[in-house]
Amino acid sequence: xxxxxxxxxxxxxxxxxxxxxxxxxxxxxxxxxxxxxxxxxxxxxxxxxxxxxxxxxxxxxxxxxxxxxxxxxxxxxxxxxxxxxxxxxxxxxxxxxxxxxxxxxxxxxxxxxxxxxxxxxxxxxxxxxxxxxxxxxxxxxxxxxxxxxxxxxxxxxxxxxxxxxxxxxxxxxxxxxxxxxxxx
Amino acid sequence: xxxxxxxxxxxxxxxxxxxxxxxxxxxxxxxxxxxxxxxxxxxxxxxxxxxxxxxxxxxxxxxxxxxxxxxxxxxxxxxxxxxxxxxxxxxxxxxxxxxxxxxxxxxxxxxxxxxxxxxxxxxxxxxxxxxxxxxxxxxxxxxxxxxxxxxxxxxxxxxxxxxxxxxxxxxxxxxxxxxxxxxxxxxxxxxxxxxxxxxxxxxxxxxxxxxxxxxxxxxxxxxxxxxxxxxxxxxxxxxxxxxxxxxxxxxxxxxxxxxxx
Numbered sequence: 001x002x003x004x005x006x007x008x009x010x011x012x013x014x015x016x017x018x019x020x021x022x023x024x025x026x027x028x029x030x031x032x033x034x035x036x037x038x039x040x041x042x043x044x045x046x047x048x049x050x051x052x053x054x055x056x057x058x059x060x061x062x063x064x065x066x067x068x069x070x071x072x073x074x075x076x077x078x079x080x081x082x083x084x085x086x087x088x089x090x091x092x093x094x095x096x097x098x099x100x101x102x103x104x105x106x107x108x109x110x111x112x113x114x115x116x117x118x119x120x121x122x123x124x125x126x127x128x129x130x131x132x133x134x135x136x137x138x139x140x141x142x143x144x145x146x147x148x149x150x151x152x153x154x155x156x157x158x159x160x161x162x163x164x165x166x167x168x169x170x171x172x173x174x175x176x177x178x179x180x181x182x183x184x
Numbered sequence: 185x186x187x188x189x190x191x192x193x194x195x196x197x198x199x200x201x202x203x204x205x206x207x208x209x210x211x212x213x214x215x216x217x218x219x220x221x222x223x224x225x226x227x228x229x230x231x232x233x234x235x236x237x238x239x240x241x242x243x244x245x246x247x248x249x250x251x252x253x254x255x256x257x258x259x260x261x262x263x264x265x266x267x268x269x270x271x272x273x274x275x276x277x278x279x280x281x282x283x284x285x286x287x288x289x290x291x292x293x294x295x296x297x298x299x300x301x302x303x304x305x306x307x308x309x310x311x312x313x314x315x316x317x318x319x320x321x322x323x324x325x326x327x328x329x330x331x332x333x334x335x336x337x338x339x340x341x342x343x344x345x346x347x348x349x350x351x352x353x354x355x356x357x358x359x360x361x362x363x364x365x366x367x368x369x370x371x372x373x374x375x376x377x378x379x380x381x382x383x384x385x386x387x388x389x390x391x392x393x394x395x396x397x398x399x400x401x402x403x404x405x406x407x408x409x410x411x412x413x414x415x416x417x418x419x420x421x422x423x424x425x426x427x428x429x430x431x432x433x434x435x436x437x438x439x440x441x442x443x444x445x
Contacts (some may be wrong), residue, residue, distance in 0.1 A: 108222075108223060129242060129253055130223065130242075131224060131249060131250065132240040132242045132243075133233075133250070133251070134238065134240050134242075141243030
């Protein structure tokens with residue numbers, strides 16, 4: 001065997017072994033991650049293939065970037081601050097949260113529904129453009145330790161973004177519950 | 185690709201036509217999307233939008249806030265429906281200001297709300313509207329002045345006075361139709377427009393007026409239709425421009441209009 005063919009054989013073996021190990025490797029299970037979002041400590045499963053950016057009071061989950069580096073799909077988990085004075089129900093909390101996130105007369109609430117996530121009552125809101133009912137966006141509001149935690153899609157909630165939003169929402173797990181928590 | 189024989193094409197056309205017909209042999213009405221409730225300017229309206237294949241846009245021109253549906257891969261066909269907002273109805277704005285009064289400080293929110301509370305006075309439809317608009321604006325102006333000198337009680341009372349005046353405002357279709365109805369002379373190049381019909385109608389139980397006309401564009405002549413109806417002093421205008429065979433879609437949309445309680 002010449003030196004050249006020996007090198008070729010070795011390279012082939014390396015390639016084959018890589019291919020085999022990849023083929024035999026089990027599919028990677030989604031890995032839950034813990035985040036501190038202001039006073040909230042939560043665990044969520046980031047959507048597969050999405051990047052996570054920790055920006056202190058907010059965590060950005062992003063997928064796809066266009067040529068200008070602008071994110072095309074994004075979900076944000078953020079603290080909206082202390083609800084003071086406390087609001088008596090979820091609908092008022094949602095109204096307050098929407099206002100904090102810039103909801104105004106240009107958009108309408110398409111639907112809002114109460115959900116239980118991790119044993120906690122939350123409200124899931126869908127909004128759309130007031131004029132033509134396009135450009136849907138999603139918002140989840142949860143009261144935790146007297147602060148309002150929001151999960152939302154800052155831009156168009158297309159199918160991929162909604163899937164990511166629901167993945168994060170459904171995996172949301174509160175790790176600490178303050179004395180004045182939102183449990184009811 | 186080889187063209188199918190003429191007999192085959194005729195048969196295919198017949199099948200398509202039969203599919204489009206109802207059991208009684210008449211053309212079946214167009215299938216629309218599920219109904220949606222819009223709130224363009226303080227009056228909720230339920231309507232079934234066109235089916236897939238029509239693109240949506242927001243419409244804010246011509247004094248109308250509403251939705252426009254543009255047929256994709258067509259020749260420029262469009263359907264619009266909206267609420268004419270240049271009326272002096274300020275009940276919603278004033279009601280909201282009164283509800284949120286305790287939240288206002290000397291900031292942007294108050295400035296924005298007070299600007300929206302002034303009534304249009306430049307082209308009023310009726311003497312009553314002119315009188316009410318003047319009273320609303322006087323009270324709103326006084327409310328703003330009181331608020332700026334930190335007299336919140338007086339500001340609130342002036343807003344309540346403005347709301348009481350706004351609540352007196354009533355419009356009927358007869359009050360507004362003359363001003364908004366389609367007339368070729370109100371358009372640029374009026375020679376391109378020909379009115380072909382005008383009739384009274386009913387939309388969602390309210391009196392309505394329908395005007396038909398044609399538009400001679402450079403390449404073809406379009407069919408156009410406008411419908412006007414008033415519900416609780418809100419004037420709604422529906423518009424269609426396109427091909428004659430698409431007109432039933434517009435008619436079905438207008439027939440689907442309702443006003444939720």
